[in-house]
Amino acid sequence: MSIVAALTPLAPTLLVLEATGTYHQPLLAALLVAELPVSVINPAQSAAFRKQHLGRNKTDRGDARLLARFAERHHADLRLATPQEPDLARLRQLVGYRDDLVAQQTAARNRQHAAEWAGDALILGWLADDLADLRARLAQVNRAIAAVLATIPDSAVLTAQVGVGLLTAVLDLDPDAPVPEPEPWDPQPEPSSLALVGTSWSGLAGDLADRTAALARLATLKEGL
Numbered sequence: 001m002s003i004v005a006a007l008t009p010l011a012p013t014l015l016v017l018e019a020t021g022t023y024h025q026p027l028l029a030a031l032l033v034a035e036l037p038v039s040v041i042n043p044a045q046s047a048a049f050r051k052q053h054l055g056r057n058k059t060d061r062g063d064a065r066l067l068a069r070f071a072e073r074h075h076a077d078l079r080l081a082t083p084q085e086p087d088l089a090r091l092r093q094l095v096g097y098r099d100d101l102v103a104q105q106t107a108a109r110n111r112q113h114a115a116e117w118a119g120d121a122l123i124l125g126w127l128a129d130d131l132a133d134l135r136a137r138l139a140q141v142n143r144a145i146a147a148v149l150a151t152i153p154d155s156a157v158l159t160a161q162v163g164v165g166l167l168t169a170v171l172d173l174d175p176d177a178p179v180p181e182p183e184p185w186d187p188q189p190e191p192s193s194l195a196l197v198g199t200s201w202s203g204l205a206g207d208l209a210d211r212t213a214a215l216a217r218l219a220t221l222k223e224g225l
Contacts, residue, residue, distance in 0.1 A: 003027070004034045013037060016071040016078070018046050018063070022096070032083050039071070039078040046070060091148050098141045105134045 007015070015031060015038040017024050024040065031038045046063075049070050071078070112127040 002030075004030050004036070007031075007036060008034055014039060014071050014075050014078070016041060016067045018043055018067060028081060029083075032081060038081050040081050041067075041070065041078070049073075087148055087152055091145065094141060094145050094148065098138065098145070101134055101138050101141060105131065105138065108134060 015036055017028060017031075017038060017040045019040050019042055028038060028040060046066060050066055053066075053069070108127055108130050112124065112131065115123045115127060
């Protein structure tokens, strides 16, 4: 018997899943197809709840009990999951892939820094090539994210606000999306990368009052989305 078939006769009022990368998504999709009420929480939320209640039983059964207690305590504050729209689902996949690339870029830069002390020209050349390939692929992914956002009318309203870049817009449009990892600091970043994270030099130098007004405007817009 499948887990959905076992749960349906029980008519649960709320099911809580912990986000585990992409591994929870097939179960989430099956629960949504069965029209069962389900909410997805961040692992940090369950970890904080476990610590608060001094839970040490880190087993599958113990985790299930912990999530049930979390649902009982916080059900009024949890947002029910809904079937993903195709564009938002694609955005989530792109952001996840981008995070992998950023992690690879950080690791390559750390290896490059270590190799500089050894002074092996051959290895340094290879690492420089690796970093160039990663930067090129990151630029492709950033453009793909921008292209998907361009098809969503609400994103244009968000990104028109001061200091709101495309990755910020992703989080506003899809609160369940993973928080995008920042790219390693680059003394000569591409303009597209700056726009993507909403950190343009003009934005950084902007007047504080203007930025405060923009944030207030963004909050109003989010209420209407």
